[in-house]
Amino acid sequence: MSISVWQATLLGIFACLASMPGMGGSVIGNYTLGRPLVGGLVVGIILGDVQTGIIAGAAAQMVYIALVTPGGTVSADVRAVSYIGIPLSVLAIRNMGLTGEAATSMATTMGAAVGTLGTVLFYGTSTLNLIWQHIGWKAVEKGEFKKLYLVDMGLPWISHLICSFLPTFIITLMGAQMVDVIKNYLPMDGMAMKTLFTVGSLLPAVGVAILLKQVVTKATDLLTFFFGFTLAACMGLNLIGAAIVGGFFAVITYQIKTLQNKKSTDPTGGAGSFNEDEEDI
């Protein structure tokens, strides 16, 4: 299996749409097309193997399940994960004949490696955008407001042609040869590949931890995390089941908080005698 010029072109266009900051807008672009799971579907359709695409996409998705970009600092670039990493993973999975866990680990590691390197593309794009913004400031000064649309939604395509389209196009076009090199020089039972696949199984822990960092503010919040972990690991609940149980506790939390708010604004009424006990919680 190899990637043709047309396939590489399509992948390049999707990379322009899906990146952060991308030409698809963040709802449809970054948060839809940029998610590796969706990227897996798109890549699968382009390369003609949806099943492998989705398997690779779901694996890469795990690492980036919560790609938070606080204040515009990124730790990984979705255009690179989804439209460079996944096509290469699909090639590797197909050409090396990987199945099951080997396929997932390959995709996870490939996605993480490419995604991290891809941050260069993010900074490249946003730096090039400064040129268009310069044009924009001049337009505002002169009162040529219509130009703002061109600056905000038109000219950034040039940044993406350089920082999204070209890298994706070139790397995916070369992909098949790169995979052959890996296969010939790195045997599966050697240290390098063993380490690679072990890393693949460890990396999703980072993705979950990034997310955990966002929601855990005090040590006891970790208990909530383990509550969910136990529901799935010991009791075999799936995610919808866990979300429903979580939702039930969320309602209770909300009611307690509302009572506390009432109490603090209206000290005479409300909960009455057990006020002091609640204060410590």
Add this chain to the structure above:
Amino acid sequence: MAEKKLSQKALNKSFWNWYYGHLTCFSQEHMQTFGYLCAMLPLVEELYDTKEEQKDAMQTYTAFFNTEPQLGTVIVGVTAGLEEAKANGEGVDGDVINGIRAGLMGPVAGIGDSLVVGTLIPILLGIAMGLSTGGSPIGAIFYIVAWNVICTLGMRFLYFKGYELGGKAVEFLVGEQAAAIREAITMIGTVVIGAVAATWISISTSLVIIEPSAETAGITLQSTLDSVFPKLLSAIFVILCWFLMSKKKMTPLKVMLLLVVIAFVGVLVGFFDPQLTY
């Protein structure tokens, strides 16, 4: 002079400009400022007739702006309401608008990051990954539909609610009620993250404690760990990564590199062995 009222058409145009354009021309220096200018332009053009007035009004929105863009739609809505009030001479000026705008973008970014990116998206993706097990496209399609419908309707609601409430929206966004809702939603998020971790991370060891022989089945470390708590290793690694990032302030990249080292050493001593062949 008759009271100026923004038309539905102008508001719609403003909303879609923001919906699409808030991050397209992103730079580290001005972030979402140009998206904001594009969102305000249809409103300013309708409210003010002369070029001078328009220029003056647009000047307000050249100030730096950055927030979580989905939830941040409410801020655009609020300023739409305020700009209308300003055009009608209701004691609002550009400085007031910018004060409110700057005051809201921090808190809204915090709420938005934990609510949208930290809770809603992982829940949807978690369900979608479950549906896509084995390579089925259903999960991906589910995510595309669910996310876009929820997000688009949600952003529309926020925009028009913000416009309707104007300055009064501030209380809703940073008040106690908002904090209670936030805490409740974070609760679901944390439980789901726990379930996601248990479902999607599978770290196992290949270390053998007693070699299997003809008489006994042998004991592996993995089976011992499983009898203590299922998926114990996965949990340990998540907590380790969390600890390094939040307590030791390590960047995700450094943690990933550390995991590469751990994997290498682990393979070397026989703790990890993927046991794979081509």
